[in-house]
Amino acid sequence: MLRAIGSICTKIGSGITPSGGEQSYIDSGVSLIRSQNVLDLSFNYDGLAHIDDDTADMMQNVEVLPGDILLNITGDSVARVCMVPEDVLPARVNQHVMILRTNDEVISGFLLAYLFVNKELLLSLASAGSSRKALTKEMISSIELDILPIKQQKIISDFLIVFNKEIELITQINDNLLAVLRTAVDKYFCYLPEDMPDNWRRVMLPELASIIPGYSYKGNELVEYSEDALVTIKNFERNGGFKIEGYKDLEISPRVKDSQFVDLFDILIAHTDLTQGAEIIGNAEIILSKGKYNKLVASMDLVKIQPNGNVGRYLLAALLSGYNFKGHCLGYVNGTTVLHLGKDATKEYAIALPSNQETLHGYDLFCKVIYHTISENMVEIEKLTELRDCLLPKLMSGEVDVSTIDLPTKYSFSTANTQHEQDNQRGFEDKTDRKNR
Numbered sequence: 001m002l003r004a005i006g007s008i009c010t011k012i013g014s015g016i017t018p019s020g021g022e023q024s025y026i027d028s029g030v031s032l033i034r035s036q037n038v039l040d041l042s043f044n045y046d047g048l049a050h051i052d053d054d055t056a057d058m059m060q061n062v063e064v065l066p067g068d069i070l071l072n073i074t075g076d077s078v079a080r081v082c083m084v085p086e087d088v089l090p091a092r093v094n095q096h097v098m099i100l101r102t103n104d105e106v107i108s109g110f111l112l113a114y115l116f117v118n119k120e121l122l123l124s125l126a127s128a129g130s131s132r133k134a135l136t137k138e139m140i141s142s143i144e145l146d147i148l149p150i151k152q153q154k155i156i157s158d159f160l161i162v163f164n165k166e167i168e169l170i171t172q173i174n175d176n177l178l179a180v181l182r183t184a185v186d187k188y189f190c191y192l193p194e195d196m197p198d199n200w201r202r203v204m205l206p207e208l209a210s211i212i213p214g215y216s217y218k219g220n221e222l223v224e225y226s227e228d229a230l231v232t233i234k235n236f237e238r239n240g241g242f243k244i245e246g247y248k249d250l251e252i253s254p255r256v257k258d259s260q261f262v263d264l265f266d267i268l269i270a271h272t273d274l275t276q277g278a279e280i281i282g283n284a285e286i287i288l289s290k291g292k293y294n295k296l297v298a299s300m301d302l303v304k305i306q307p308n309g310n311v312g313r314y315l316l317a318a319l320l321s322g323y324n325f326k327g328h329c330l331g332y333v334n335g336t337t338v339l340h341l342g343k344d345a346t347k348e349y350a351i352a353l354p355s356n357q358e359t360l361h362g363y364d365l366f367c368k369v370i371y372h373t374i375s376e377n378m379v380e381i382e383k384l385t386e387l388r389d390c391l392l393p394k395l396m397s398g399e400v401d402v403s404t405i406d407l408p409t410k411y412s413f414s415t416a417n418t419q420h421e422q423d424n425q426r427g428f429e430d431k432t433d434r435k436n437r
Contacts, residue, residue, distance in 0.1 A: 006141030008111070011101035013137060014073060015062035015093040018055045025049045030056035031091035033064065035072045038080050038097060039245070041116055041164060041388075043070075046238040047275070048088065056092055062099060064091040067108045069100040071115065073135040079122035081115045083108065098140065106147060109157025114145050117393045156395050163388040170381050174374045178241055178321075181370050185315075185363075186322040191352040202350045208316060209267075210306040211346050214298035215260040223251045229293040231262060233270050233301045238279035240321065244291040244378070252295060260304070262287060262296045265371065267305040267317045269329075269346065273339040281339050282329025284320035286371055289378040303346065311353065312364025314371055319351055 006012065018024045018032070025032070029050040037044050051059075064070075064084050072080040074096045084091065093099055100115075102108045115122065121143070126133040148156075191200060205211070217230060226249035234246030262268065266287050273281035284305070290296060298304050305320065307313045319325065332345035354360065394400040 001147050002144045003105075003147050004141060005100070005111070005143045005145065008103055008106045008147070009100055009141075010103050011068075011099055012141055013062060014095050014098045015059055017094050018051055018059070022049075024051060024055060026052055029053065031064075031088045033070060033084070033088070033091055033093045033097055035075060035077045035080075035094075035096040038070045038072045038077070038082050040080050040119075041082055041112070041160070042167070043082050043085050043088070045088075047279070051092065056090070059092040062093050064089060064093060064099060065101065067101070069102075069108055069112050069115070071098040071100060071135070071140070072096060073098045073126075075133060078126045078133045078135060079115075079119050081112060081119075083112055098135070098137070100140070107150065107153040107157045109160050110148070110153035111145075113156050113160055113392055113396060117396050118143075118145075156392075159392070159395060160388070163384055167381050167384055170377050170384075174377050175241065177370050177374055181318050181367060182240070182322045185318040185367075186324055189319060189322075189352055190324060196352055197354075199355050200352055201355055202352050203310075205305075205346055205349045205351065208311050208351070209308055210259075212259045212298075212304040212306055214268075214271075214300045214302040214304065215256050216300040217250070217297075218253075221251050221253055223249050226250055227293060228252050228295040228297070229291075230299050231268060231287070231296050231302060232299045233272060233274075233280050236270050236280050236283050236285055238275065240283060240285075242285040242288045244289050244382070247291055247293060247296075248299075250297060252297065256297055259306070260298055262298050262304060264288070264290060264375065265313060265317075267307075267313070267320065268298055268302045269305060269320065269341075270301065271303055271341045272301040273333075275339075278330060278333055278339055281333055281341050282326050282345070284317065284325060286314075286317040286321070288371065288375045289382065291382065305346075311351075311360060312367070314367035315360065315364040317371065318367045325349060 027050065029052050032049040032051050034047070034049060036047050066084070066086050066089065068084045070082055070084055070093065072078050100108075100111065102111055122135060123133075125139045125143075126135045147153075191197070193202060196202070215230075222230070228250050229247035230250040232246050232248055234248075235243055236246070237243055264287055267284060268287065269284045270280045270282065273279070287296070305316070307316050328349050329341055329345045332342035333339050334342060391400065
């Protein structure tokens with residue numbers, strides 16, 4: 001049965017930008033969801049803003065409720081859609097995000113699946129009649145979809161929930177592994193000069209690695225489709241971590257130097273930042289996945305850290321990704337609209353290291369196990385995402401009979417990796433206990 005989206009929703013509407021813009025944001029309070037938070041079938045907590053109760057009261061008409069669908073309606077991220085996670089509530093949306101709230105006839109997960117599968121339709125509507133991509137309430141309300149029986153809607157909705165839950169669990173495992181690694185390394189390599197044991201020494205970063213500027217690309221080298229990509233600051237999570245969504249398809253120029261190519265487990269540092277809170281600048285990340293790409297090139301906003309063998313690659317990556325290096329870099333930041341990291345920031349960073357090479361090798365091996373586990377998990381996430389995105393259109397179209405779908409009820413992969421994570425942490429604690437003794 002064909003029905004217009006407007007007839008199956010009790011709420012379709014977008015919000016406003018609070019008076020004062022970013023100046024009105026606070027550290028905690030009511031969440032303000034912006035377009036950067038809405039990804040395809042997932043919510044990005046990076047950069048989630050907050051507003052006070054008085055501002056939230058003035059935006060009461062765009063209050064987000066459990067089960068609401070969030071749709072980006074302007075700009076380059078137009079047509080991205082996800083369901084609001086309950087842990088960000090209470091929340092409001094700004095003018096770039098639309099709320100869709102279904103009535104009792106339709107399960108919200110079913111409408112979410114429809115909007116995702118029909119993204120090309122949304123993009124074509126957004127591009128019609130304007131130089132700026134935008135979706136309006138009228139456009140969305142008038143779209144017609146075939147309403148399946150509730151039982152079939154639920155199977156499709158549950159299909160999405162199972163896959164997304166698995167992806168979320170693996171992502172959380174990776175976040176936990178990174179947190180353990182960074183906290184541990186910061187804790188055991190944090191000696192000040194006056195506190196260092198006799199068998200430790202302070203080493204300047206240039207003694208451990210070459211510091212290589214990224215490639216200054218031209219706009220026409222960025223293309224719609226390519227087997228190769230540019231690594232950018234958009235690959236850097238605001239709170240630390242590497243993500244594959246930031247890659248930009250690149251037609252590689254002969255001007256790219258051999259040293260500016262990067263590969264799995266290479267180390268990069270962000271040298272510019274568009275966030276006024278300096279959340280990205282000075283972040284050091286190790287490349288954990290190449291995604292679908294063959295060759296990668298570091299952009300001009302990054303510098304590549306090439307270890308020279310005096311310390312292991314994985315330990316060096318962990319040392320630079322910790323809070324100590326970030327804090328050091330913040331003292332070298334300049335600029336207003338765009339932040340820049342001073343050239344001396346990396347050159348003047350000193351690291352406390354034990355003189356015993358066997359100890360360094362042990363820590364490097366531990367860091368290697370953690371990083372490789374995270375990398376393998378990212379590959380698993382990519383496979384699950386690809387499988388979900390392949391099967392979902394077939395379920396919606398009836399090519400695959402939804403009544404034949406037997407959804408799993410246990411997340412064996414994630415459970416196994418949680419145990420692996422705990423084993424790694426115990427192993428690290430055993431090592432540090434022996435060192436302290």
